[in-house]
Amino acid sequence: MSATRPVQGPRLLLPGLREVYEVFVRAADELPALGSALPAEVWVSAQLGTLEAAAPHAEGRRAALGDLVTSLRAAGTPGARAFLRGLAAIGPAEVRRVAAKAADAMGAAEPSWTAALGSVTPSQVWLIQEGPLDGDRFVCEFRYPDGRDLHAIAVRLSYGDAPSEIVPVGDVPALMTAARQAMQAELCTVQPFSPAAVGERLRAALSGARTIPDDCYPALALARHRLSLLP
Numbered sequence: 001m002s003a004t005r006p007v008q009g010p011r012l013l014l015p016g017l018r019e020v021y022e023v024f025v026r027a028a029d030e031l032p033a034l035g036s037a038l039p040a041e042v043w044v045s046a047q048l049g050t051l052e053a054a055a056p057h058a059e060g061r062r063a064a065l066g067d068l069v070t071s072l073r074a075a076g077t078p079g080a081r082a083f084l085r086g087l088a089a090i091g092p093a094e095v096r097r098v099a100a101k102a103a104d105a106m107g108a109a110e111p112s113w114t115a116a117l118g119s120v121t122p123s124q125v126w127l128i129q130e131g132p133l134d135g136d137r138f139v140c141e142f143r144y145p146d147g148r149d150l151h152a153i154a155v156r157l158s159y160g161d162a163p164s165e166i167v168p169v170g171d172v173p174a175l176m177t178a179a180r181q182a183m184q185a186e187l188c189t190v191q192p193f194s195p196a197a198v199g200e201r202l203r204a205a206l207s208g209a210r211t212i213p214d215d216c217y218p219a220l221a222l223a224r225h226r227l228s229l230l231p
Contacts, residue, residue, distance in 0.1 A: 028079035044086030049217030089118030199230025
């Protein structure tokens with residue numbers, strides 16, 4: 001009797017990371033229950049941040065992204081398909097098309113909110129300055145087509161336009177109310193700013209050529225996507 005051959009997994013560019021991809025696949029089971037596009041995009045961005053922070057160089061990141069798509073498609077679960085939809089919507093440009101193609105080829109059910117992933121329109125942009133040593137904090141607002149889930153990406157730039165903080169903001173009115181109260185107490189200044197000028201400045205600040213602080217990685221993919229939509 002011949003020996004039973006072990007079941008082979010999908011062919012990967014970086015097979016030594018197979019267990020890492022399996023962790024991402026299992027974690028994706030959380031996605032369908034998140035309820036709407038915004039928390040799903042925040043979740044996908046956090047996973048991408050983990051991957052990018054661990055990548056030794058750009059080539060390694062691209063290989064890992066390709067392997068992740070391959071692993072998610074092979075898993076075939078609803079969470080894996082939702083993860084692929086998120087990658088297609090807000091992931092790095094080099095992975096979006098292949099992720100969308102992989103998701104289209106799957107038969108797993110997917111949440112109704114997947115159609116809204118990445119489909120946002122820029123709104124107001126604000127500059128908040130709290131002091132000469134705190135740098136510039138830009139709050140860029142976005143809306144989904146149905147008008148729900150107004151949210152923002154807040155990016156703080158320190159000296160030399162180095163990013164020091166990237167935060168997704170779910171409750172924009174509360175943030176702006178607190179900022180205006182601080183302004184009345186003369187603790188900061190708040191002013192509307194040109195989306196075109198902010199877009200150019202922040203896109204340059206978040207480019208891969210710059211050093212990104214560790215605590216900025218979870219929101220980095222989402223911020224890059226949103227800022228790409230500014231004029």
